[in-house]
Amino acid sequence: MERIMKYAISHITQYRYKQTASLSHNELFLIPRQTPVQHCMDHTLTLSPTPSAMSQRKDYFGNSVTATTVQVPHTLFEISAKSRVDLIPNPAPVPEETVPWEQVIAAVRRHATPEDLDAFQYVFPSPMIPVSDDLARWVKDLFPPGAPLLAAALGVTERIFTRFTYDPGATTTTTPVATVFDLKRGVCQDFAHIAIACLRSLGLPARYVSGYLHTQPPPGKDRLKGAEASHAWFAVYLPGTGWVDLDPTNNVIPFDQHLTLAWGRDYSDVTPVKGTVLGGGRHQLSVAVDVIRLRNPH
């Protein structure tokens, strides 16, 4: 029997401005998308001050994107996204039994099916992710001829997990992949970018996934409210099967704790909150994310 996991997500972003801001345009990727294993049952997006214009559409990759304009003077800008998501976890294929990696390259190059054609676009460099021989060399030993793709990709995930240090102070949202690679430090977004860059450098399709992670509190302690943050990982493509997620920050194949917001070629395609502001001076930003697992109504 299918096991349905129910989650409630709250993602609150606040900007406090030193001076009055008069006009702000934003693009938000904050509504969880539908996936084969995930259904967004309900969502609300509340902005304060009230926006003068707000519209929703699907972007090129099928994500829900919200465009808003706030044009009343304000010193505090709050974006509150709340959603309820049903997750029906689906076990990943057995890594050793997946297709050889060369066949994946051949399939997307041939792009005989619409799915293969769609996957083909994730082979090429994207605005934030270059390809390079250095990156290919770094993982080449994980891809001997005939190696099953998912097993090899797990190898990449593990290599990043063991050789990179999680360090929120080391990078910013715009640190180039090459710099992260030299530093061997960064956060989830950087690790996902590195993994994608390695795979694409070999000619494989790989995409960036933006979402949330549900964490368990340490035994005997309460879950800290707002302790979670938005998360990011990557996915590889198996022709005939579809996309399989991999999380290099935690060295796991996501199963029942990863909730997907949006996917694209890299962070720049699916930045959860981006915007411009007129005036405002310097600002302080705070983000609070809560992912709560709801009890199943048996």
Add this chain to the structure above:
Amino acid sequence: MTQDPVFSGAVFSDSAASSAWCSGILTQEKQLSPYWQGLVNYLNSLGSPELERRWQKARRMMHEHGAAYNVFDETEGTGRPWELDPIPFPVSPETWAMLEQGVAQRTRLLTAIFDDIYGPQTLIRNGHLPPELLFANPRYLRQCHGLYDKGTARLHFYATNLCQCADGAWQVISHGAQSPSGAGYALENRIILSRIFPRMFHAGKVLRLAPFFKHLTHCLMAISGTGKREPAIVMLSSGPVSPAYFEQVFLSRYLGVTLVESSDLTVRGDAVFLKTLGGLHPVDVILRRIDDISCDPLVFSSPSATGIAGLVQAVRAGGVAVSNPLGSTVLETPGFMPFLPGICRVLLEEDLILPNISTRWCGRPQDLAFVLDSLEKSMSGNDALPLIITSAFGTERDPGVDIRQASRQKKEQLAAKLKSAPHDYVAMDAGSGCTLPVWDNGALKQRHAAYRLFSIAGYGIDSENDVSVMPGALTRVSDNGAVFLMDSGDAQGGSKDTWCFSHEPVTFESMMHHFTDSLEIHRDSDLPSRVADNMLWLGRYVERTEGALRVLRSILNRLNSETRLDIIQEFPFLLRIMANLEIVASSFSGTEAAYNIKTIETELMAAMFSTQRPGSIRNLMQHVKRVAASVRDRLSNDSWHVLGRMENELARVSFQKKNQISDAQELVSEMILTISAFAGLALESMTRGMGWRFMDMGRRLERADYTITLLQSLFFFRDNTVLSGKRSQSHDLEALLEVADSTITYHTRYRTILQKEPIVDLLLLDELNPRSAGFQMARLSEHVEALPGNTPRPFRTKEEKITLDLTTQLRLTDISHLMAANQAGELPRLYQLLKRLKKGTQALGDQITQRYLSRIETEQQMRISFDTDGFVLDEGAQEWKES
């Protein structure tokens, strides 16, 4: 026998007619076509000297029009002039018909491709276009996918670049689709040539360009979708830094649309507004001359972070029409070329009329093999094919490489790149192109040529024909034919007018006519805040330059006289003025050094020519030039011409060593005349609208400050030490009148008796003297009252209060009371009044900027803080990251 062609009568010698002509131009019978023959006969009848004379006249006209490619070059400070060849390129009616058909078909084809790749993508699904050419293409902007799904009105303005082979066949080299430049230059070329060869032009049944631009205007009106009789259309430019700024200024005037920059526009709700002195004005249509990715910093995350935040959303919501449509840049992809014949059959069910230049996309194995093989052969010493290998996406980081000229190392690098990412490259066959005769310093030379044809895809207001092609072209010429393939060719300056002949008589049609009989009359023109700011500064810099020149002239006149320096009693006074105006170092005046002629010379030369000194004449001129360039579209051609003359004057003498003082004296006198002419022309040829007001306000503010400084220099030291009134001798007073340009006025009133009271009255209080502080205050009061928002109401604005206060003070001042000396012989009342006037003038300048021009400042603030693709990230960047 060789003869200097300038002195032999004929332009085309007989021998040239038979052998020097490129075979592509000749008919099958190896004869010149009647259109070329007509041109040759006409030019020969003029003769070389006459042609040279008219050509020089054309060059002067171009200079006067300010025609330049890159008007404002940061490094040089000057633009490279746009070069026009006097010999037009004649196109027979038959050739023109073929070209028109071919370009019109390409226009329909590219429009259909745009619709497909930003819509259903059947071309890549069905294998007519390799998906790599979209997926790996940085020009394919996914943010624009579905942007025009709702059938929002749009317009395409295309350029098709062609060349002619040595055998006469025409080939398409590339397309310009996002904001192609050149149509304005073609128009400018036509205006010049039709003036220097009026007879030839009118007798020749040459098709006119005006109807094309009329159609463009109608289409722009139609896409506004508002049904307004006069939709608000703006042309969006990147400003004077744009290499094609001259053209943008020229075209915007010709089309009668407002030229704006990104910072002039703002998105509110889902609509776009123009920021003006009077507030926000809605904009219906944006004819953009900037790249896709520079249009919206929110969506495209461009490195420059310029653009109009929210523009893409406004387009999506139908709040504004942008032409060319956002995302058009993808149509310029060189890699598309080999697939166009197939796509044309699929989408239009027609065969491609105009063939492409032979282009191989290395993403196809057989093409890759061919190109690698050619590279290999060229490295092993065989004759290289004339291949040019370039980015399949036309990205700038991969400029074209001509394998005939590349080094071995370069070729090896290229081969490696081709193997690792073959889909990133195309190879074009440069072949040998047809050449055209060009008039070069009194002789004919053969040059390679490329042709840029312009077309429009869009329905006019009366659903006129959907595609039209400009009957003419921008013909560019160059020594090296390959350059047209290596880059867009924009950097090449040489051009020709292109005459498309008709069998039918051509009717005269002017754009101006269309506008005058259909538009309502506008009187009160509002002004973008940015333009007002530049106008204010233009006025200030011009006046500041003039003031500095006047003082310099007085000093130089004295240095050049026979008298010894220590005998010229007013010399310290003049130096004090210079110091107070910050033209020379303040430490300089009143020292012994001031009497050393060598030291003075060095100091004065630095005051004129130094690039290091903020207040030098050269730097002031640079400011005038920069500000004038940014409001180029608001200045008359004459005033622009005068500005160019002044620059030439400065350049002429700046490097000469001998006779410095006498040269400088002459130069300064000429420059005073020139800058007065500039100020006069700029102000006189301008309507008495807001632009004029702001320029005049700048001028008045600066002149008030100048006159006050002169008076302070006469009576007081800079460090506020009160100087004895007794020390002002008659020679100082005479010099004061001279630099204040009030000598004649004084002497007609008071004859030769020089006294300080009447002089102070004349320069401070007399509102009839255009040089007096009182006159400036009175004018400023008038201006301030006429500013938007200052209509009669119970409370006076701050700037009104300041001008009222200053004007009233001056009017209430009694001259004998003002000039009453205390026991120490000082003039405390005058001292206080001048101090107060000086402060008031500064406060007024600040207040005007704050009230009317601060909108631009805020915008700049945003740009600085918007340095990434996220939210305004400064200190928040660290915290706001995914973990």
